[in-house]
Amino acid sequence: MTSITENFLAFLKDLAPDLALTALEIGARKIEGETEPVHQLINTLPNAKLVGFEPDNFACKELNQNSNDQFTFYPTALSNKQGTAPFYETVHPMCGSLYEPNALLLERYNGMDVAELQRVSELTTTTLDQFASEHLENPAKCIKIDVQGAELDIFQGGLHTLKDVLFIVTEVEFVELYHNQPLFGDISSFLQSQGFMFHKFMGLAGRTLKPVILGGSVYTASQHMWSDAIFIRDLKQFDNLTSEQLLITGALAFIHGSPDLTHFCLANYEKLNPGTAVAAKFIDIITVTRESAN
Numbered sequence: 287m288t289s290i291t292e293n294f295l296a297f298l299k300d301l302a303p304d305l306a307l308t309a310l311e312i313g314a315r316k317i318e319g320e321t322e323p324v325h326q327l328i329n330t331l332p333n334a335k336l337v338g339f340e341p342d343n344f345a346c347k348e349l350n351q352n353s354n355d356q357f358t359f360y361p362t363a364l365s366n367k368q369g370t371a372p373f374y375e376t377v378h379p380m381c382g383s384l385y386e387p388n389a390l391l392l393e394r395y396n397g398m399d400v401a402e403l404q405r406v407s408e409l410t411t412t413t414l415d416q417f418a419s420e421h422l423e424n425p426a427k428c429i430k431i432d433v434q435g436a437e438l439d440i441f442q443g444g445l446h447t448l449k450d451v452l453f454i455v456t457e458v459e460f461v462e463l464y465h466n467q468p469l470f471g472d473i474s475s476f477l478q479s480q481g482f483m484f485h486k487f488m489g490l491a492g493r494t495l496k497p498v499i500l501g502g503s504v505y506t507a508s509q510h511m512w513s514d515a516i517f518i519r520d521l522k523q524f525d526n527l528t529s530e531q532l533l534i535t536g537a538l539a540f541i542h543g544s545p546d547l548t549h550f551c552l553a554n555y556e557k558l559n560p561g562t563a564v565a566a567k568f569i570d571i572i573t574v575t576r577e578s579a580n
Contacts, residue, residue: 388462491512529555552564
């Protein structure tokens with residue numbers, strides 16, 4: 287039995303088989319078995335591309351070896367300037383950052399030893415705008431970013447690139463897990479100044495205070511520490527989006543669990559393409575798939 291997602295992606299491919307989507311994945315290293323929703327969309331659209339960034343040369347090489355030709359990963363570190371910067375290596379490589387771990391805070395929580403500082407190395411950095419001017423064939427429409435506190439720095443180094451971006455999934459923190467890192471409010475305010483609006487959180491994560499572990503898990507926590515936050519173009523701009531931009535936004539919204547936003551995009555698409563009835567067809571996909579599953 288096919289899922290709603292499979293039926294939607296088939297509908298999208300039939301509607302716009304040549305849809306060109308370039309997505310950026312900044313901080314591409316993943317825990318084994320973990321994938322991003324945008325990967326499924328890239329694999330559906332023949333003309334879609336994903337450009338990923340993983341400064342660790344070995345991990346980057348492994349990512350390229352395990353991907354098809356729609357995915358390209360670069361051993362590049364992004365920041366808000368070109369030059370060199372200290373890189374704080376931690377117990378778990380996923381927690382390494384251009385910001386120093388906040389040991390005095392982290393040591394108060396269970397399960398945060400993964401972010402304990404091991405050593406400080408040096409990385410050569412460039413800006414998103416500089417990289418895009420040298421390597422991207424088409425403007426990026428989507429950014430997925432998870433770089434342990436340096437997200438705002440990368441956005442600040444990508445002002446030109448952000449002008450074409452429609453959809454952002456960014457890790458945000460609510461407390462300073464790293465010294466002097468920008469927090470959710472800082473990122474939200476900056477992206478709002480660039481024409482985006484906050485859409486939603488993709489769950490909330492935290493840890494329990496030592497020494498107690500509630501419910502037998504360090505994840506049962508009242509202290510919210512971080513989340514993935516989604517930002518979209520300000521809704522007031524949607525009347526100015528092209529057919530392609532609306533389809534890309536709608537597709538990204540769907541795979542990230544926002545079907546109402548997808549329908550909104552398709553309804554606006556219909557205004558530009560009378561007679562297509564794509565919004566009604568989308569409702570049919572959801573209704574028929576759910577009915578067949580019951």
